[in-house]
Amino acid sequence: MSEALWCVVPAAGRGMRMGADCPKQYLPLAGKPLIAHTLERLAAHPRIAGLLVVLGARDELWPGIETLHGKPVRVAIGGAERSDSVLAGLNALPSEVENADFVLVHDAARPCVRAKDITQLIERASETDGGLLGAPLRDTLKRAGEGDCSLATEPRDQRWRAFTPQMFRRGELVAALGAVSNHGRAVSDEAMAMELAGFRPLLVEGAEDNIKVTTAADLALAEFLLARTA
Numbered sequence: 306m307s308e309a310l311w312c313v314v315p316a317a318g319r320g321m322r323m324g325a326d327c328p329k330q331y332l333p334l335a336g337k338p339l340i341a342h343t344l345e346r347l348a349a350h351p352r353i354a355g356l357l358v359v360l361g362a363r364d365e366l367w368p369g370i371e372t373l374h375g376k377p378v379r380v381a382i383g384g385a386e387r388s389d390s391v392l393a394g395l396n397a398l399p400s401e402v403e404n405a406d407f408v409l410v411h412d413a414a415r416p417c418v419r420a421k422d423i424t425q426l427i428e429r430a431s432e433t434d435g436g437l438l439g440a441p442l443r444d445t446l447k448r449a450g451e452g453d454c455s456l457a458t459e460p461r462d463q464r465w466r467a468f469t470p471q472m473f474r475r476g477e478l479v480a481a482l483g484a485v486s487n488h489g490r491a492v493s494d495e496a497m498a499m500e501l502a503g504f505r506p507l508l509v510e511g512a513e514d515n516i517k518v519t520t521a522a523d524l525a526l527a528e529f530l531l532a533r534t535a
C-alpha cells in the first residue's frame with residue numbers, strides 16, 4: 306500500500322489527571338503548545354495525507370493551522386469519552402476517504418511519536434486487519450489491593466502496552482465503535498473495539514518513548530524526549 310492516510314487526532318480531553326488550569330494538550334512544551342508538536346510530527350510524515358483534529362466544544366486551534374507541512378488540517382467536535390471523539394472524527398473525514406481506506410488514530414497527548422514507528426505500523430498493518438503500536442511489558446506486574454498492598458504478581462508474558470497510532474479501515478472501525486456504543490460498553494482504545502468485533506489487530510513494536518502525557522511529571526520527560534527523538 307503506497308497511498309497516504311488521514312489521521313484522526315483525539316484532542317477533546319480535559320486533562321483531569323494533569324490538574325492544570327487548561328486541558329493538557331494546550332500546555333506549553335518546549336516553547337509551543339503540546340498539541341503543536343504532535344500535529345507537526347504527524348503532518349511531516351510522508352504517508353499522512355491530512356489531519357482531522359477532534360477538539361473540545363470550547364477549544365480551538367490557532368490561526369493558520371488549516372494547512373501544516375502542505376497537508377490539510379480539519380477539525381471536528383469531540384464527545385464525552387475518547388471513543389466518542391474518535392467516532393466524531395471518523396465521521397468528519399473528507400468524502401475522499403472511503404470505508405475501505407485505512408486511517409490512523411493518534412492521541413494529541415503523544416507528542417514524541419517517531420516517524421519510523423509510524424512507517425513500520427503503516428507498512429506492516431496494511432497487510433492485515435489493521436494494527437497498533439505498542440511494546441511488550443518488561444516490568445513485573447502487580448495486582449494492588451486496599452492500601453496499595455501487592456496482592457499478587459500477574460503474568461507478564463504476552464502482555465503489551467498499547468500506544469498510538471492505531472490503524473484500521475475507516476468503515477470497520479466506525480462499525481466497531483458504533484457497536485460498543487450501542488451496547489453501552491466502554492473501550493479505552495480503537496483496538497479494543499476491533500477485538501470485540503472479532504478482529505485481531507497486529508501489535509507492532511514501537512519505541513517506549515512514545516509516551517502519553519498524562520500527569521505533570523510526564524511534561525518534563527516529554528521535553529527531554531522531544532529533543533532526542535526529533
Ligand SMILES: Nc1ccn([C@@H]2O[C@H](COP(=O)(O)OP(=O)(O)OP(=O)(O)O)[C@@H](O)[C@H]2O)c(=O)n1
Binds near residue numbers: 315390413
Ligand atoms: N472525551 C475525550 C477524552 C480524551 N480525548 C483525547 O484522547 C487522548 C488520550 O486521552 P487522555 O490521555 O485520557 O486525555 P484526557 O482524557 O484529557 O486525560 P484525563 O483522563 O486525565 O482527563 C488525549 O489526546 C485526549 O485529548 C478525547 O479526544 N476526547
Ligand SMILES: C[C@](O)(CO)[C@H](O)COP(=O)(O)O
Binds near residue numbers: 412466467469
Ligand atoms: C489509546 C491509549 O493511548 C492507548 O494506550 C489509551 O488507552 C488512552 O487511555 P486514556 O485513559 O484515554 O488516556
